[in-house]
Amino acid sequence: MTELLLLALGASLVNNFVLSNFLGLCPFIGVSRRFEAAAGMALATLFVLTIASGLSFALWQWVLVPLGLEYLRTLVFILLIAGVVQFAEIMVRATSPLLHQLLGIFLPLITTNCAVLGVALLNVDRQHGLLESLVFGASAGAGFGLALLLFTTLRERLDTADVPQAFRGAPVALVTAGLMALAFMGFTGLGAR
């Protein structure tokens, strides 16, 4: 139990996928202008990460390994993630077309979100069991969502700030993201002792 908790804390905060490992930066920058969109993205990514972690573990454990097809994992995982993402897209379109509009291209792009593939591959590399895989996937998704929402609220505040012309938009967003990563460096070494 304690190990699962530490795994969750590690994946969500200490080794935050966005701010410590710099994975999944594309939606982090792209869908952080509005809170509603970011919240939708956070939920969609959490959903995809959790489902994809579980399914990829199942595929790995019960199909690829028994058949000796370990080398196919990247291909198979991407296929699997693409399927889950498509399903998520259908769900989003059915529940909130506005959110579907807001997320735009970034929703299908969850497929190529390196955080998602990263989680699936890390699960395999670290020989996580099914429960561990699910917890790891969910907490990575939660960590991504947390970073995204914090970043979005920061950017919303910067919207009304008197930012110098040269830094408006993406530059100040990147500086902010950098300072967020700097702040997350405070967690380095946590758990090492």
Add this chain to the structure above:
Amino acid sequence: MIAHGDPATIPQATRTDMRFDTSPAPHVIAGYTVPRVMFQVLFALVPAGIAHVALFGPGLLLQLSVACVTALLAEAAALRWRDRDAAPALKDGSVLVTAFLLAFSIPPLLPWWLGALGTALAVLLGKHVFGGLGQNPFNPAMVGYAILLVSFPAEMTRWPVPMDVESTRTWSELARMSIAGFYGADLTARWDGYTGATALDSIRNGLDLRYTLPELLGRDDIAGTLGARGFAWINLAALAGGLYLMLRRIVRWHIPVAVLGGLLVPSFIAHGLDSGIALGPALQAFSGATMLAAFFIATDPVSAATSDRGRLWYGAGIGLIAWIIRTWGGYPDGFAFAVLLMNLAVPFIDRYTVPRIYGRQP
């Protein structure tokens, strides 16, 4: 009966006698201005500064001078670059507060160019990239400090051995060493033994080497009667300055109390559970940057939460994260990162701690 209703049909009257200015209400203000707030903060730092100089030598004064000059130059340059009038911004004192906080946080032996670099980064990257006074989401001084700390860890953790450690050192030697350090001389050659880690750092390293806390505290170079050697007095002086600010209502109680609560409550519990390795509340409160952070750094209004409830969450978060980093983290003192981490949560906190408006349901 006249045809009424259409104002255009009613003749206009013109008068030109005595005219008055028609500015909007209110017509009076308290006149308690930003510069006065900022200079009160600087004034409240004086006791801590005196303690600092008495215990660690005049290095602080050197760092202060380089920080203030750099800060004013950086502020002026940033405003000139944006075609803004620099004079009011230089006079409002806010950039001096940043310089003071950074100078108080960095070791007094730091070479001057690092102090200047840190200050310039604080003012430019921490403040003016976001638009200057009032716009920065992060505490500029802590931005500068954190960048220096992750980039120059060795220089940033080398402190003079404080005067209240029993030894034969004199203050004038400290002064000479400070000047040497300021110009970047290699201190290990002549001054080895005069420098060392801070008390918190020593305890952390000692615990890593499997010493117990009572053993470490038994060494007379680490802790005194109240807290860490040297830092206890600075903390006490900062506490006095902070209480003065509270008395003048420049700082309200929420953030300092929450910071101290967030730090001391867990340390009290942990110390109760295992006094062999967990630092007690007194040691936590009077070592490192605790009081400076609680009263001067976390309370920077620009980067803090705005509602009373939000300030409590914000302060408690800083205290708790600082405790976590001090206890398990890779850095000896966690306040800079704790402040930055909670800074980035501030808009989020503000979003969920809007106070109840009169006449609305909670």
Add this chain to the structure above:
Amino acid sequence: MNPGAIVVAVLVAAALAVTLGVALGWAAAHIEPDADSLVERIDALLPQTQCGQCRYPGCRPYAAAIANGAAEIDRCPPGGEVTVRALAALLDRAPRPLDPEFGAPAPAQVAWIDEAKCIGCARCLPACPVDAIVGASRQIHTVITLQCTGCELCLPPCPVDCIELRPAPAVSQRYSQPRAA
């Protein structure tokens, strides 16, 4: 690598692809997209002049066109920059200037019928998209100023050009809700 392994690999990948394809196909067929709610929200931001300057027959058709990506958000001169900004904010797109092809924004105006010239032909009545013209055949017509959206659609049918546009009165008095009553 033996040929058998390749066959197995291809089969596994194909099986996975087919399974996912079937599942997604079923989901796409059975989970209805909810398009209306987005159209409603876009329509709510449009000025409802029903003027057709966007080349759609009214505000709602234009809203539907925006929702399914057929039209840009820059086609509504009566709404002006304010509407474009509101739409951009709703859809999280970059605000853009109005497309001059669809007309230039003008101050709010209302139609006014010169009753001396009106011959009571009633041709302007069906043209009004909001039924703001009162009249009947061989009766003099008049415009209900408060209801008029200034769409100008009544101008072309008038055979004697007795309708002109005048600056609209401030809407805030009539459409405000006084707090105490």
Add this chain to the structure above:
Amino acid sequence: MAARSTFHAGLALDAHKQQACGTPIVELPPPTQVVLALDQGTGYSAEPVVTVGEAVAVGTLVARTDHPSASAVHAPLAGIVVAIETREAAVQGGRSVCIVIDGDGSDRIDDSVRPVADPAALSPEELVQRLRDAGIAGLGGAGFPTATKLASARNLGAHTLVLNGAECEPWICCDDALMRSAADDIVLGALILRRAAGTVRCVIAIEDDKPAAIAAVTRAIERLRDDALTLAVVPAVYPQGAERQLITAVAGVEVPSGGLPADAGVVCQNVATAAAVARWATRGEPMLSRLVTVTGSGVAHPCNVRAPIGTPLAALIAASGGYRGKPLRLIAGGSMTGRALPSDEVGLTKAMNCVLVATRDDIGSRLGAVELPCIRCGDCADACPVGLLPQQLLRAALADAHDTLRQLGVRDCIDCGLCDYVCPSQIPLAHRFRDARRRLHEAEAMARKAADARERHDLRKRRLQAAATAEQQTFESVRDRARRPGDDSTGDTN
């Protein structure tokens, strides 16, 4: 400096009341000319019922209204209507249609002015209507028609009438002077108002910095021996006299956001309004005059003046010894919420409780203010009596973010000006919020008009569709019948 009060926050301000309050009330003789604004300060105008050249007597109705937010206007002196024109006035927007009457020096009284024989014989509904006809409006500063408030109190079943004697705004002391000199009138008016509003009890609220007024009102209440008429002493904290804040302090309930005091079971009237009701009952006099504080460093002898409505402010200032020093601002109201007027030619309105002639001594702090960026210090939020977050509101106001403005309660702002007062960055917050409210109001009016147009368009579409369907059906049935030879109902088709 700051003191907690019974509501959320507020501040104890420099009162500046001693200047005018020490001297006795001055009765101003009828001026030679009055300028009666048809908008008496609520933003809604009455309609004139006299023409230029018409002779009027004291108490003649000169403008009537059906609007619940406007009040009827009566001639305060006998004379001739010399002009009906748009002039500068102490109202929103700075201009209003005004009826100008030149006095003829006589004190001819209109026939309609007759004492009410027995107010107790009138039904409450009649009472409300008579007060409306008499043009009785709130004298506390808003000028809102008393009858409208009483009617909504009746409709919503209010149980408590609060008489506002908490004159919290700096400089103003006309209510204080009135309570000291005419407490019996106030108590009499309170009884009539209580009956008209249908409330069970009446509480007169006075701030604790007015001991003489408290003593006078206490004596008046004791003479009456009415258990349902009581006195409440409230702390002298700005803005204690704001309607909602006073209700909370006295009755312990909050007026719901966007609602009326009557929604919380309370109706609030100013003490001076009660005295005006008493004048109406005893003399039959409609609202013809009011007590107004004329003060500030810019007048020679600050004092309280009873003057006819419409008296040009220049005449009021002359009655107070004329200008002194270098007056910079002429403020209708106090220093916190008063409206700065462009000229002293404007007429006294029912809503004007104070004329503050301010010199640099009085408003220097504001004149020297340099606006700096907001440092989010939160002093404004601490001071706000409504619990708003002005610094977040400011961001929303500058970005014109209407949803955020509504959510953060820009409409709940009572415009007390405390956020400005305490702001160390000297930002004109209250003004920005007023501006934001106006823009929000306009945007909402546009949205309502658009919704209206959408509905009419939809109805039209449905009507056209129905017509088309009906036509199609008619066509089909005719065609069908044409194709069926031998169907008698179509007549002989072949």
